[in-house]
Amino acid sequence: xxxxxxxxxxxxxxxxxxxxxxxxxxxxxxxxxxxxxxxxxxxxxxxxxxxxxxxxxxxxxxxxxxxxxxxxxxxxxxxxxxxxxxxxxxxxxxxxxxxxxxxxxxxxxx
Amino acid sequence: xxxxxxxxxxxxxxxxxxxxxxxxxxxxxxxxxxxxxxxxxxxxxxxxxxxxxxxxxxxxxxxxxxxxxxxxxxxxxxxxxxxxxxxxxxxxxxxxxxxxxxxxxxxxxxxxxxxxxxxxxxxxxxxxxxxxxxxxxxxxxxxxxxxxxxxxxxxxxxxxxxxxxxxxxxxx
Numbered sequence: 001x002x003x004x005x006x007x008x009x010x011x012x013x014x015x016x017x018x019x020x021x022x023x024x025x026x027x028x029x030x031x032x033x034x035x036x037x038x039x040x041x042x043x044x045x046x047x048x049x050x051x052x053x054x055x056x057x058x059x060x061x062x063x064x065x066x067x068x069x070x071x072x073x074x075x076x077x078x079x080x081x082x083x084x085x086x087x088x089x090x091x092x093x094x095x096x097x098x099x100x101x102x103x104x105x106x107x108x109x110x
Numbered sequence: 111x112x113x114x115x116x117x118x119x120x121x122x123x124x125x126x127x128x129x130x131x132x133x134x135x136x137x138x139x140x141x142x143x144x145x146x147x148x149x150x151x152x153x154x155x156x157x158x159x160x161x162x163x164x165x166x167x168x169x170x171x172x173x174x175x176x177x178x179x180x181x182x183x184x185x186x187x188x189x190x191x192x193x194x195x196x197x198x199x200x201x202x203x204x205x206x207x208x209x210x211x212x213x214x215x216x217x218x219x220x221x222x223x224x225x226x227x228x229x230x231x232x233x234x235x236x237x238x239x240x241x242x243x244x245x246x247x248x249x250x251x252x253x254x255x256x257x258x259x260x261x262x263x264x265x266x267x268x269x270x271x272x273x274x275x276x277x278x279x280x281x282x
Contacts, residue, residue, distance in 0.1 A: 002247050005235035009254075012228040016221075031176035049184050051176065057224045064228060085246045094253050097229065104221035110211035 002085045003078075004071030006093045008064045013096035015063025017103045019056050026055030117177045120170060121273070127167040128266045134160040135230075135259040142242045142255045149241045157237035160258065164230040168223060178216075182272075187213040196276075212272060219268040226261025229254045 018024040023040045030036070030047040039045075041052055113120060138156040145153060186192045187209040233254040240247040 002236060002240055002250065005232045005239065006250065008235060009228065009232040012232075013225070016225060016228075029176075031180050049180060051179055053175065053220055053224070054172065060224070060228065064231075085240075087246070090247070090250045093232075094250065097225065097257065101222070101225055104225070105218060108214050108217035108221060110214040110218070 003075050003089060004068050006086070006089050007071035007074075008068035010089070010093040010096050011067025012060045012064030013093070013100035014067075015060035016056060016100045018063065019052070019059050020107060021103065024059060026052065026059050028052055029054055113173055114177045114181070117174060117181075120174050124167060124170045124174060125266075125269070125273075127163060127170060128262070128269060131160065131163045131167050132259075132262045132266050134163055135255070135262045139255040139259045142252055145242050147243065149243050153242065154237045157234045161230045161234035164227050164258070164262075168227050171223070175220075183213050183216070209275075212275060215268055216272050219265050219272075222261045223265040226258050226265070229257045229261070233258060 019026045019041050025038055025040050028037050028039055028041075028043075028046060029051045030049065031051060032049055033047050035047070037046065041056075134156060138153070138160050141150050141153050141156060144150070186196070193209050233251070236247065236251060236254065240251070242248055242251045244251075
């Protein structure tokens with residue numbers, strides 16, 4: 001029964017690139033003002049120093065937990081029927097992790 | 111900034127946790143690679159410890175991050191006037207890596223360790239459901255362990271490199 005952790009990985013990887021690629025609004029934290037706003041990355045009107053990191057990985061955590069829940073339900077429904085392992089899903093999850101890593105590195109590479 | 115007064119202490123603890131995490135993920139990877147026929151009895155415990163230390167190190171780093179972002183990045187690495195003063199005060203040669211590039215290198219670390227944490231939690235969950243000896247899930251198991259190990263090594267090396275900029279001189 002490896003669908004739940006595999007979907008957790010897939011969801012987290014997609015959630016990590018969603019704010020940058022799909023312009024999903026996230027929480028942006030201004031450490032000097034100690035304020036938070038909900039906006040897309042690079043949205044105008046923000047303070048000079050704004051931390052996007054928390055919002056991006058909060059989005060990733062929410063997506064990971066949402067897809068993990070789907071995986072848990074899928075594993076539960078499929079228990080007793082089949083091996084509970086999908087090589088195709090594994091391939092998708094590892095590919096998503098590789099894409100998320102490449103995407104983030106491409107955006108910040110020095 | 112939140113916790114700014116305790117930033118140095120937190121940084122030392124963060125570094126110690128990071129060093130432990132490198133040891134744990136490396137040890138775990140070696141055990142997974144070696145357990146082709148039979149699973150080592152302590153292997154699931156290593157998956158638990160690695161993910162636990164990953165969470166702790168990540169949380170501590172996240173608490174420190176606002177202080178780094180304002181006091182180091184904004185006031186030194188992204189500030190041309192501060193860089194000019196720093197370079198003028200030193201007698202060593204020209205920098206080989208500019209301060210803005212050092213700041214972006216630190217961004218690389220942030221993203222790598224965040225994705226490494228995700229992989230570490232997935233690996234821990236996987237260790238509760240299957241074994242590295244299971245041929246069906248071995249590829250995922252080994253892949254995640256390699257990714258976790260690589261991200262922790264990158265995190266420690268880039269973190270130490272960034273923190274040493276002023277300690278051992280120059281921006282190179």
